[in-house]
Amino acid sequence: MIDVEVIRKDFPILTREVHGVPLVYLDSANSAQKPQVVIDAEAELYAQHYSNVARAVHTLGSEATHAYENARDTVARFINAPRRDEVIFTKNISEALNLLAYSLSNAATFPGAEKFVVGPGDNIVVTEMEHHSNLVPWQLLAQRTGAEFRFIPIDDEGRLVDAAIDERIDENTKVVSFVYQSNALGTINPVARLVARARQVGALSIIDAAQAAPHLPLDVQALGADFLAFTGHKVYGPTGIGVLWGRYELLAELPPFLGGGEMIETVSMQGTTYAAPPHRFEAGTPPIAQAPALAAAIDYLSAIGMENVREHEATITAYALDRLATVPGLRIIGPNTPLDRGATISFTMQGIHPHDIAQLLDEQGIAVRAGHHCARPVCVRYGIPATTRASFGIYTTPAEVDALIAGLLKVQEMFG
Amino acid sequence: MTASMESMYQQIILDHYKHPNHRGELEDFDAEVHHVNPTCGDEVTLRVQVRDGEIADLGWVGEGCSISQASTSVMSDLVVGAPIENALALQEKFVELMQSQGNNTLSEDEVEALEDAVAFEGVSKYPARVKCALLGWMAMKSAVAEAVGPASPATEEKS
Numbered sequence: 001m002i003d004v005e006v007i008r009k010d011f012p013i014l015t016r017e018v019h020g021v022p023l024v025y026l027d028s029a030n031s032a033q034k035p036q037v038v039i040d041a042e043a044e045l046y047a048q049h050y051s052n053v054a055r056a057v058h059t060l061g062s063e064a065t066h067a068y069e070n071a072r073d074t075v076a077r078f079i080n081a082p083r084r085d086e087v088i089f090t091k092n093i094s095e096a097l098n099l100l101a102y103s104l105s106n107a108a109t110f111p112g113a114e115k116f117v118v119g120p121g122d123n124i125v126v127t128e129m130e131h132h133s134n135l136v137p138w139q140l141l142a143q144r145t146g147a148e149f150r151f152i153p154i155d156d157e158g159r160l161v162d163a164a165i166d167e168r169i170d171e172n173t174k175v176v177s178f179v180y181q182s183n184a185l186g187t188i189n190p191v192a193r194l195v196a197r198a199r200q201v202g203a204l205s206i207i208d209a210a211q212a213a214p215h216l217p218l219d220v221q222a223l224g225a226d227f228l229a230f231t232g233h234k235v236y237g238p239t240g241i242g243v244l245w246g247r248y249e250l251l252a253e254l255p256p257f258l259g260g261g262e263m264i265e266t267v268s269m270q271g272t273t274y275a276a277p278p279h280r281f282e283a284g285t286p287p288i289a290q291a292p293a294l295a296a297a298i299d300y301l302s303a304i305g306m307e308n309v310r311e312h313e314a315t316i317t318a319y320a321l322d323r324l325a326t327v328p329g330l331r332i333i334g335p336n337t338p339l340d341r342g343a344t345i346s347f348t349m350q351g352i353h354p355h356d357i358a359q360l361l362d363e364q365g366i367a368v369r370a371g372h373h374c375a376r377p378v379c380v381r382y383g384i385p386a387t388t389r390a391s392f393g394i395y396t397t398p399a400e401v402d403a404l405i406a407g408l409l410k411v412q413e414m415f416g
Numbered sequence: 417m418t419a420s421m422e423s424m425y426q427q428i429i430l431d432h433y434k435h436p437n438h439r440g441e442l443e444d445f446d447a448e449v450h451h452v453n454p455t456c457g458d459e460v461t462l463r464v465q466v467r468d469g470e471i472a473d474l475g476w477v478g479e480g481c482s483i484s485q486a487s488t489s490v491m492s493d494l495v496v497g498a499p500i501e502n503a504l505a506l507q508e509k510f511v512e513l514m515q516s517q518g519n520n521t522l523s524e525d526e527v528e529a530l531e532d533a534v535a536f537e538g539v540s541k542y543p544a545r546v547k548c549a550l551l552g553w554m555a556m557k558s559a560v561a562e563a564v565g566p567a568s569p570a571t572e573e574k575s
Contacts, residue, residue: 353481355483355548356481356483386456
């Protein structure tokens with residue numbers, strides 16, 4: 001078990017007040033708060049070692065390059081990647097997924113990349129619970145290439161319709177991209193089943209781990225997918241950096257996405273040859289100060305232990321589900337039992353708009369998110385304009401769940 | 417700083433939300449508009465009847481957050497029976513109040529003219545919610561514009 005009170009002391013923002021009362025931060029699925037070690041790591045890079053990476057021969061350039069490349073090793077260990085050069089730094093997960101989608105459409109005109117070509121007659125499969133980052137890039141890829149865009153539907157409880165997995169993913173499927181843990185519903189998807197089906201039909205499998213990375217141990221070798229992506233700011237790291245992992249043999253043949261500095265081998269006016277992965281996919285000056293700060297966040301999480309993180313959050317989630325069930329007129333959108341679900345709970349309350357709920361909770365110092373959570377099709381599926389969402393992290397306490405419940409009852413009283 | 421004084425949700429707002437005025441479909445009307453606020457998914461369909469340069473009647477139906485619905489109710493109370501000129505002047509003052517970010521510079525007379533609408537001042541501190549408060553007011557402005565022009569003979573015909 002972890003000692004939440006000790007962890008909370010590492011997060012300076014958790015001591016602040018909002019509207020004259022202590023902050024209760026229940027919006028970690030949107031973005032997680034930062035421990036002091038992360039803030040210090042970014043400041044230290046700027047204060048002591050800052051220079052551009054990979055190209056400067058001077059001492060600072062060398063130190064910054066070491067810090068940046070050491071961060072790649074840290075990420076590789078965090079996800080158990082077999083090779084460090086399978087880890088690509090991006091701006092965030094949206095860029096990571098767009099990188100893949102654009103590299104695939106570039107395959108049509110890139111010598112040697114024929115195996116990646118997506119075109120008419122092929123299809124691309126996502127799920128109905130994707131957030132827009134893992135939905136729009138694939139719609140756009142389908143539009144560019146003439147492939148068909150498909151999705152696996154969800155049932156009333158917020159789980160994938162199992163029978164549809166084998167039906168939607170078929171012999172013509174080229175790409176299967178799906179969320180590990182839903183940001184809108186909290187659902188944890190059957191990764192092994194989806195990856196196995198994708199492999200069976202010869203499709204590429206891509207895991208959106210934005211909401212899984214902060215909460216579960218990740219092992220890309222055990223998961224078995226071809227690609228996996230997550231973003232730094234949700235794993236208690238800085239904004240401006242994300243990660244794309246891919247199997248080396250695939251990355252080695254995948255065409256580039258963005259062109260620019262550091263992604264080339266030789267450049268002439270007649271043509272350019274490209275660097276090996278990961279640099280082929282890291283055009284331009286990268287997030288230099290953010291990489292060591294992300295590494296600091298990962299070291300921080302690893303010291304706590306991802307199994308301990310999972311256990312703590314499972315306890316908090318089960319407690320919150322029990323307590324929310326006692327609020328009259330409250331409906332959970334997503335699985336209402338702790339089985340295969342993460343620490344993110346969306347709900348509606350009879351007769352009160354989610355934005356009113358969120359605003360009134362804010363006046364009591366409680367930060368939650370209201371809206372469609374960048375997953376509008378999920379709201380459409382359940383016939384609601386929006387939900388209120390409480391999401392938990394390593395620093396969430398049962399007392400904060402109690403504050404949420406008291407806050408919700410007060411909102412009901414005001415609107416009653 | 418006490419929470420109640422700071423609250424965006426003044427009692428007047430909650431009262432109008434629970435018991436909205438001029439809510440309903442107007443049978444005899446000169447223009448109808450439908451406005452949407454994508455932030456909260458708020459919607460309002462508003463009809464106006466214009467007679468002799470006045471907003472003779474106004475009716476609306478809508479759904480959404482309390483701010484959008486209550487603000488439309490307050491707006492209706494203020495403009496029904498008012499000369500169009502005055503209604504549009506009030507609309508401008510309300511927009512100004514909403515853009516004040518909590519530091520309004522309206523005169524005492526202007527504040528008095530806005531009556532219950534002043535209760536929405538707190539909303540101006542939350543840019544994400546300003547559109548909610550403006551929804552009904554913007555709909556009224558469009559509906560009036562549609563009712564009076566450019567085909568003003570049509571308005572005459574009906575009256």
